[in-house]
Amino acid sequence: MSSTIFTRAFDRRVRTLLTVLGISVVVGGAFGTHTLWQANMEQGYSPAQPLAFNHAIMAGTHKIECTYCHTQALKGPHAGIPTVADCMKCHKEIQTKDGEGHLKEGLAQLNEYWRAKTPIPWVKVHDLADFVYFDHSRHLQPHTGLQCADCHGDVAKMDRVTRVNSLKMGWCLDCHMQAPQKNTPEGWTTRAPIHCTTCHR
């Protein structure tokens, strides 16, 4: 409990070290922020998924509508990830094999989940903070003119889903502040709301 642990010389060395460390942290931090901010860690996020599912085949080659699987997009806040049972509605019949006669990798995995009666632990790509309340159905109202791809990118060309937009608040506001004004039956003009409780509550 006294000052005998550190010698004065050691203290001096520590101070010098801390100063150098401090300066490099500040300079490095500023440089890092500057270079990494725009193309930040969120944008371009493309995690490996537990199942080799390919949107490029489903939405691209076979041209299946997004809402065919993401059934809730027009009805509620969450677009909805299809359940294993939903997948199997088609894939009980469609069991494509590769050139060597083996089941395709993703299908083999799907069958395994189906047999084990367990859900698929997908990794979230478009993940918002818990204090953000985004509602898919509201954004897909006819008058908004929005398409899924406007936010999610052209998923039909993605082998593995990648986040193409930052989904940061500023990015949301870019749209909300430009939304076209329109006349309503009662004669008021509405536009996409920008007050806080639109998304935060």
Next chain:
Amino acid sequence: MSSNDATPNDPTGYAEGAPAGADAMHQGLAVLGRSEVPIHDDHVDAPSASEMTRRTAMKMLSLTAMVGMVSGCVRKPERRIIAMHDRPEYQQPGMPLYYASTWLEGAHPYGLLVKQIDGRPIKLEGLQGHPLNPGGKSTGPMQASLYSLYDPERLRSPKQGGADVSWSAADKAVVGALKGAQRVLLVTRSTLGPAEKALVARFRKAVPGALHMHYEPAQDRVRREVWKQVYGAPGEVTTSLENAKVILSIDSDFLGTDGDVLGNTRGFSATRDPNGEVFSRLYVAESGMTGTGTSADHRIPLRPSAAKEFVVGLAMALGGDSKTLSASAGRFGWDPKVLEALVKDLNANRGAAAVLAGPHLPAFVHSAVASLNATLGAAGKTLGWNPTPAAAIATDPAELLQALNAGPDVAIFLGVNPMHDFPGAGFADALGKAKFTVAQGLTEDETLAAAEIALPSAHALESWNDAAVSPGVKGLAQPMIAPLFGGRQIGDSLLAWTKALATGDDALAKTKDFHAWLKSAWGLGQTAWEGALRKGYVGSAAKTTLPAPKGAGFPEPADPVEGGYDVVLALHPNTGDGRWQGNAWLLETPETCNKVVWDNVAAMAPSTASALGVEEGDWIKVTVGEASVELPVLPQPGVQKNTIVTHVGYGRTKGAGHGNGVGVNVAALGVGLLAAKVVKASGDKYLISRTQHVFDQDYSHTDTPVKRHIALSGTPKEYAEYKAQPPRPDPSTLDPTDGTLSFPDTQKHKIPLTQIDEAVDYSKGAKWGLAIDLGQCTGCNACMLACQTENNIVIDGKEEVAKGRDMSWIRIDRYEAGPEDNPEILLQPMLCQHCDNAPCETVCPVNATTHSPEGLNEQVYNRCVGTRYCNNNCPYKVRRFNFFNYTGKQTTSPVQELRANPHVTVRTRGVMEKCTFCIQRINAAKFAVPDRGERLKDGAVTTACQQACPADAIVFGDANIKGGKIDRARKSDLAYHVLEEINVRPNVTYAARIRNVHPDLDHPVKGGH
């Protein structure tokens, strides 16, 4: 916490005289290890300064640097999105599903509407159209019962002799004990449903000689027995107060705890419009202060043991002889003028009057009240009769004691906890005489802990059941979630044992579970059954009339003891008879009038307290016969002299979670009304935690009295005078520079304030507003608990509440006026006023609180940095700050996280929060219709408080709808804003209360509220 603590509690650790250099660093490190939440802090050990070496210091330094470098480069943690394997029908992610059910935790099976999101029940409402609560209203305990469903304290496995066993082993042991048992005692609550009753009958057939007893700790037994004799059947008197012009309550808290409170409140509030066709008058003669007493137009403090004199005198006065009544009035200090008015009113309103008496009063009083009601012609008008009430008459506890003392072979306790709340002494000894005991309950309470076999029960929301709602109506309860902790409902236990014992009964053997038993008992086809489930009940209410009372000789109760004390062991307005003692939400909700949380106290008149020589927090010893308990004292204006009022159910020792060790168990004294000896006891000053103390809003006792517009009330005469004045403009459009004139002022007062902000045009879209009618509020706390459930509001315990850190977004303020022995109490729900000139918004340094174009004062948690400037600048003190991380892993168990409303952010430490006008509900209502820019219909949005309010005192809506609910409320001549003179322009409008005092007595109360 005393304010003159000698050592400053410096959060930085650098208290005065702290050493410099390395020692300061040690202190700093110690501070880093300091626990931030005052509870459960044992697992965070501060590194001991004396063990610090250079090596450890270097290790920590380098570790810190590494953590700092690494964390800067890592993306936020990977999160999974897991859809179900197979989705149940109807269920959509994040979208609510509603199920009809029945509330089974009380004598009145109200309809329930359970809101379920992603398979989790997250909110309960009343069921619209249900015969008992047609407005979809609910009580506080109904709202709070979700806490008990997700209570981590719940028992998780059957136990035998204290060790976990499987269900089959437990059943085998029970059945083994029942086989060949000569004397079997089955103890249940008195509120078994019809299917459960049939099962009990079947059980008794399989176990010959089994005794079945109905146990209720705080009993309505005396009154029910009187009714049985007087009206000739074991029924229940019902009320139709909407037909009443004059109501007299004799110590009956009929708007709070006594009887069908939702029905009573609905009927009563229907007659409380001062401009309505009928404006009823309520007389309350009561011993303590209750919500019913605050609603009274005339309140008479009544010594409960003098209720006999009161009723007898009144009956004679109605017969024309008022001498006895005036003699008693002189003896007991009742206001003769009020009594005169009462007699006049009752005489003038025969056929439209009702007299109600509290359950704790002696049999004589109840039979006298029955004949009084017959004299008044109440039958068929204000009072009705239910020959088949949901609750059976409880067994006399003496019989239970006797049966146990006879040494039964097996004693089974289902859903009761007599070990804690048995009225009187001797239960523990008697229980020891039973050879084999089985108990089933939600948590391992006192009775389960004492039993050989302890079984976990399923919560009512995890169970199938039915209920006799009212004559001709049967209700259904359906499970909302699979039992969370492997519990089993008591019906399934009984069925399992009966099946094993009733050999040769094929039909029973084929009955899989209680669900199947219930279904076959109902005998409906699949379509009809599904229809009943969807509706929640079947049948329509049959009209039954109150029979003419038969004279019955009941012994006259003893006269009040001169110099002695009456003790009333009352039901708590929140925790009731104590069955919700493990529900921390209800414990932290303040008592209606004294605003005490987390305790039961001995409430007594201030004059009684000074006669006993005690002050708040001192202890008294209450002795009834041989039993005595010590209670902390709370002097409370309005409580009758020489009367102690306290609440039952407190003082739990096991299985109540946060409720263990809260309050004092008074069960040993007995039940109801008792004559007692009271003396001062020694003991340290006890901290009584209250959300509000007594104060005078007008500072009328100081040198600088000021008339403040906070809680306003007046009399019909004042109202008539006020109405004769030129009309006052809508307060929301009022130009403050013009001065205001709000009831009950009859003179305009100029306000030297001007509008400095630019006026905002709110006329385009919606403008949300809320209106509260003070004339309707009974202080039942349902709004507080509805808000708590809906908005994920945390509780923070007795000590934090004592520091003024209670977290509720809506509170019910209480203002007292008039004499200390019988004050007028005005209750005022207070919540964020969503001011258009909000003082909080201008001081926030980070713009975390802003104003929406729809007039909402928004609070953005993710932006808040916790400066608390907003709270300091709020004139209404409705903002709440999270001083600690109440929602973190240390304080919230994973199962409690399931309870949270997913549509409302769970707040963390260091952010301000407050009422949002249920913005999630506003948004949901908007999203429910296509976005064409159309105005939402009036009534499209219901806030949680409004939805629960049994008196319909709260309305919410768009003030821009002309002729809409809010528009009408604001244009009422009783409408005003709290603290109008400071020009913050609130969006919450209050309507002043008109106390319908008798014209003969209409003179203003001195002192104001």
